[in-house]
Amino acid sequence: MVTTPLLPSDYLDLVSPLRAGADLRGRIEAVHPETGDAATIVIRPGRGWRGHTAGQYVRIGVDVDGVRLWRAYSLTSPTNRRDGRVTITVKAIPDGKVSNHLVRRAKPGTLIQLDQPTGDFVLPQAKPAKVLYLTAGSGITPVMGMLRDTEFDDVVMVHCAPQPQDVIFRSELHDLVADKKLRLTEVHTDTDGMLDIARLDDLVPDWAERETWACGPAGLLDAAEKHWSEHGVPERLHTERFRPSIVVAGDGGEVTFSATGKTADADGATPLLDIGEEAGVLMPSGCRMGICFGCVSPLKAGAVRDLRTGEITEAEPGVLIQTCVSAAAGPCDIER
Ligand SMILES: Cc1cc2nc3c(=O)[nH]c(=O)nc-3n(C[C@H](O)[C@H](O)[C@H](O)COP(=O)(O)OP(=O)(O)OC[C@H]3O[C@@H](n4cnc5c(N)ncnc54)[C@H](O)[C@@H]3O)c2cc1C
Ligand code: FES
16 A cells, blocks of 8 residues: 555565565676677576576566567576576577677666576486587577586587687687597588588487487478488487477468557568567567467467468467467457
8 A cells, every 4th residue: 555556566676676586587797798799698597596407498588679578598507506697698690689689788787587497408317328419500508508517428519600700609619629528520601511411420420329419590400300310310319499490471461469459460471479579569478489388369360370380270269379480361360
């Protein structure tokens, strides 16, 4: 009553935003450039942080130009870091709202929203005898979390990046090589071309015997999944994707967001999550790639297409759609 219209917790948030019981938040404490377009963000999580397993990711909510945007980032710090801080390492992509904000504009002291860490791209309890890490670009991040956390007797890494200076964590990787804790092959795609997965026979002759963790662009991961399957060892390959594989697009249509009364024209390839955010609608989201169901919204009218499969879903009472992997298939109404 005394604090109406704010709640007492809103005042506590002003003085102690990272306290136990508050919505989970973190404070950016430092930003360390890694390459020309990547940086490590050091975050102090609030009291409710439950800790992570190497290889997992965290969803963070960042305010960019006054809009709260959520994205997922792999944790790159080891799980036993003494100071209680964690790191994510972000590569700025062309036109990327959150990645460019974090790499180029994030300031120490900024508060961000955090979720608990999650994800099953992790190492098994029992250590495999031989390990292969197959990574490209920013796909090195979850694997760096693993490398910093767990030592193996026999671990090989094949990493692709356009040029040597684009290899994130390069000097730390070379230190591991010098200490004989890692065997590393860098593929510099500007000069060597894209990695032909068949080259693994030369680069890592015993690749099929190795428990493998792979993270990188869809082209690399699709090729790896096919290659491991064709050689009868699909269970040895563990992959992490940063974006969904969009295979089908069709005609779009006008989208109505009936709860807010906004409308937008959508093509048949852009996820409704992006369409809604662009239109200024508050859209719930999570992984943005079809795995967490954090974006489900009621489809009130019309039809949408699942961009991964082409499957059409038509509106009927109670139907929920994943807006991050669904595009308009004609006029439709999303209850947001
Ligand atoms: C489980 C998981 C872990 C992740 N870990 C990391 C990480 O450790 N480091 C990291 O840098 N990123 C990571 N990502 C990707 C990250 O969540 C964002 O997708 C990425 O930073 C782009 O967001 P943005 O807001 O800058 O781009 P947006 O503004 O959302 O998109 C801008 C444009 O880029 C395209 N785009 C979106 N995402 C990507 C992408 N990943 N690659 C290429 N083009 C894209 C969009 O289609 C759009 O055209 C992870 C994603 C997932 C699902
Ligand atoms: S945001 Fe995770 S499934 Fe859509």
